[in-house]
Amino acid sequence: MSDAAIHPVRFILSDVDGTLLHPDHSLSQRTADAVRALRDAGVLFSLASGRPPKAMLHLIETFGIDVPVAGFNGGTLIHPDGRVLIAHHLPAEAALIALALFSAEPEVEVWMFADGDWLRRGSPGPMEPRETAGLGYGPQVVESFEPYLDRVDKIVAASLNTQLLVELEARLHPKVEGLAQVSRSQPVYLDVTAMLANKGEALKTLAEHLGVALEHTAAIGDGGNDPAMFEVAGLAIAMGQAEETVKRRANVVTGTNIEDGAAEAFERFILPSHAIR
Structure with missing residues (x-):
């Protein structure tokens, strides 16, 4: 003060x-x-x-x-x-590591943001309405994230299991050290972005x-x-x-x-x- x-x-x-x-x-x-x-x-x-x-x-x-x-x-x-x-875009190497880790967890919804858009694969999960309400619009459904790997803005792991996100954060950090930032923007969201x-x-x-x-x-x-x-x-x-x-x-x-x-x-x-x- x-x-x-x-x-x-x-x-x-x-x-x-x-x-x-x-x-x-x-x-x-x-x-x-x-x-x-x-x-x-x-x-x-x-x-x-x-x-x-x-x-x-x-x-x-x-x-x-x-x-x-x-x-x-x-x-x-x-x-x-x-x-x-x-x-600043997320390196493709870091994006692939995060996607592989998050996709292996049934309680986690995996989202990608690229070209400024919100993307998801497969069926909607329980976290999607919350994000839709916050952003004011819903995701685009894509068959694969691969075409967007050269211009990823952010990858998100979303889950009501906050302890699981804490554990995923700790597991992901050493895997992408020097390549990406990993942080929980909210208790239910784990974000992965470029270093800068x-x-x-x-x-x-x-x-x-x-x-x-x-x-x-x-x-x-x-x-x-x-x-x-x-x-x-x-x-x-x-x-x-x-x-x-x-x-x-x-x-x-x-x-x-x-x-x-x-x-x-x-x-x-x-x-x-x-x-x-």
Whole structure:
């Protein structure tokens, strides 16, 4: 908190699901008002999410964002009009390793994101409606993932068996070390992306693009893919419902997303230093 006073935050990079949104993917008026207050105070505000970029376009409009945002955990940065700024693809070798590991688990639904689209093979599973509700559209059904291996944005293992995903994460890490990032964006999703496709790299790239020093940045999130941006942000804020391993890597902890913890953090830690005198 004292650091925030010494280095007023000029740019915030925020996670979306579990942070700005309630569990039902709704946006509270308090959070919407807090983001508006940030922008009115001259604080640059952007999003970093595991979502595909095209699923973030309505969020860009909702929040009135006028700077680039990061989709696919930082794998693809897009301008507010949807134009690609930077894209990092998963190496085919890492994609094949992840697909083989995940496909061997009956409780896991395996999804691929390529060309910005959500792809699945076979019959739909129980996790698909949840993802459809979050993205606002459903997957394309393909016979094989092989034709897309040269342009994979992200591979996802989705399962209600969260312990299984923890185990798969631990098993996959050594197999793709140096080739890919592996992290749980939410307890029920295990994401595999390119090495540079992480929120920490996204924060550094966006801050440089906007001309903001890292000590004047803040990051807020709740998932296993968020500490990457905590490590480089001037102020790192963890949501109240985050796992303890995530909270320990933040500077401060705010309320849960049900309690509008993001709005609370903006009101307590950032807006006071920008108060109009």
